[in-house]
Amino acid sequence: MSHRIALASDHAATAMKAELADWLRAAGHDVLDLGTNGPESVDYPDYGYRLGKAIETGEATFGIALCGSGIGISIAVNRNPAARCALVSEPLSAGLAREHNDANVIALGARMIGIEMAKACVTQFLETAFLGDRHVRRVEKLSNPERSPA
Amino acid sequence: MSHRIALASDHAATAMKAELADWLRAAGHDVLDLGTNGPESVDYPDYGYRLGKAIETGEATFGIALCGSGIGISIAVNRNPAARCALVSEPLSAGLAREHNDANVIALGARMIGIEMAKACVTQFLETAFLGDRHVRRVEKLSNPERSPA
Numbered sequence: 001m002s003h004r005i006a007l008a009s010d011h012a013a014t015a016m017k018a019e020l021a022d023w024l025r026a027a028g029h030d031v032l033d034l035g036t037n038g039p040e041s042v043d044y045p046d047y048g049y050r051l052g053k054a055i056e057t058g059e060a061t062f063g064i065a066l067c068g069s070g071i072g073i074s075i076a077v078n079r080n081p082a083a084r085c086a087l088v089s090e091p092l093s094a095g096l097a098r099e100h101n102d103a104n105v106i107a108l109g110a111r112m113i114g115i116e117m118a119k120a121c122v123t124q125f126l127e128t129a130f131l132g133d134r135h136v137r138r139v140e141k142l143s144n145p146e147r148s149p150a
Numbered sequence: 151m152s153h154r155i156a157l158a159s160d161h162a163a164t165a166m167k168a169e170l171a172d173w174l175r176a177a178g179h180d181v182l183d184l185g186t187n188g189p190e191s192v193d194y195p196d197y198g199y200r201l202g203k204a205i206e207t208g209e210a211t212f213g214i215a216l217c218g219s220g221i222g223i224s225i226a227v228n229r230n231p232a233a234r235c236a237l238v239s240e241p242l243s244a245g246l247a248r249e250h251n252d253a254n255v256i257a258l259g260a261r262m263i264g265i266e267m268a269k270a271c272v273t274q275f276l277e278t279a280f281l282g283d284r285h286v287r288r289v290e291k292l293s294n295p296e297r298s299p300a
Contacts, residue, residue, distance in 0.1 A: 041284070045291035046298045069246045071236040071253065075292055078228035086221040087237045093262065096219045103221065112243065134191070141195035142225055148196045 002027075003126065006060035008034040008051040010044040010073065013066035013110035016118060020064060023119060032060050048076025055104055056082035063105035064122060070109035077105050081143045089113050091124035098128035102139045152177075153276065156210035158184040158201040160194040160223065163216035163260035166268060170214060173269060182210050198226025205254055206232035213255035214272060220259035227255050231293045239263050241274035248278035252289045 005024055009017040014037060021031045034050045036042045044067045051073075054060045063083070067073040070087045077085035085105035086097035089112060097103035106125050108118050130139075141147045155174055159167040164187060171181045184200045186192045194217045201223075204210045213233070217223040220237045227235035235255035236247035239262060247253035256275050258268050280289075291297045 043288045043291055043298070045288055045295070049295055049298045069236075069243055069250065071238075071243065071247050072251045072288065072292070074224075074237070075228050075234050075251065075253075078225050079231065079292070079295055081229065084225050086219075087224070088221075089239060093219055093221065093259070097221050100219065101222045101225065103225075109243070138193045138195055138222065141193055142222070142229070145195070145199055145226075145229055148193070148199050 002029050003062050004030045004032065004060045006032040006034055006051055006054040006063045007066070008047040008063070008073070009036060009066035009110070010042050010047055010068070011036055011039060012068035014039070016108070016110040016115060017066050019115055020118060020122065024122075044072040045076040048073040049079065051105065052077045052080030052083040056080055061104070062126065065105055065107040066110050067107075068109060068111040070107040070112065074107035077107065081145070084139070084142055088121050090117065091120045094121040094124040095128040098125060099131045100135050101142070102130040102135070152179050153212050154180045154182065154210045156182040156184055156201055156204040156213045157216070158197040158213070158223070159186060159216035159260070160192050160197055160218070161186055161189060162218035164189075166258070166260040166265060167216050169265055170268060170272065174272075194222040195226040198223040199229065201255065202227045202230030202233040206230055211254070212276065215255055215257040216260050217257075218259060218261040220257040220262065224257035227257065231295070234289070234292055238271050238275075240267065241270045244271040244274040245278040248275060249281045250285050251292070252280040252285070
């Protein structure tokens with residue numbers, strides 16, 4: 001099954017982003033590259049917000065967010081209630097993110113894991129289905145904070 | 151240095167929360183336990199939002215968010231712009247979260263890492279200072295999305 005996948009990174013992760021983009025395109029996915037694409041130092045929140053917006057508008061179904069540790073950009077993406085971004089470093093978490101949280105974005109740390117681990121995480125993420133059931137109410141609360149008691 | 155630290159978890163992580171709370175109190179920290187504290191199945195967003203609110207109000211300086219994978223509750227905490235929550239599974243990321251992102255909350259997966267690894271992450275998190283400098287502008291953007299270009 002092919003997807004429309006948005007990729008965003010800061011300057012610390014452009015090489016990993018480019019390699020993942022080529023690999024995803026070769027697998028038949030439609031890739032939306034939201035930058036950055038130069039060596040200049042940029043601010044990861046700018047790119048995280050772009051990715052959140054692409055998920056919110058439906059421009060992309062899934063997203064991959066990259067920075068040095070994956071932490072900063074994962075926080076930025078999750079500022080958008082339409083995004084459910086899981087920072088992962090191994091495939092077990094990438095699968096759980098889909099099964100339990102219906103995650104639509106994964107964040108990876110380009111200075112923390114290598115390209116093959118990154119690909120293994122993305123593969124597990126794209127191939128795992130949301131379990132639904134009791135998880136539905138929780139996922140709805142993630143995008144509708146007013147449904148949680150104060 | 152002692153801190154006021156808020157802890158929140160769902161039912162999958164109450165044992166780890168209790169052990170971390172005892173350990174933090176023994177180290178002289180002031181611990182605010184936001185629940186859950188029973189075996190009943192609860193919704194992790196409810197507890198993540200409580201933790202974000204405790205950070206927003208200043209009731210706690212730091213927070214520790216726990217669920218089975220750490221993913222769901224980390225997303226919930228990051229819905230609050232006052233919170234900067236890093237999902238980590240090892241101390242290097244816990245330190246980078248403070249140095250680069252001035253993270254005020256870490257999320258841990260109680261079904262992913264053991265108690266000693268969790269303590270090592272918390273220790274590194276509490277003992278590492280924010281680096282400031284170029285990171286300040288990025289951190290400010292995390293709490294003020296309007297400062298990023300559309």
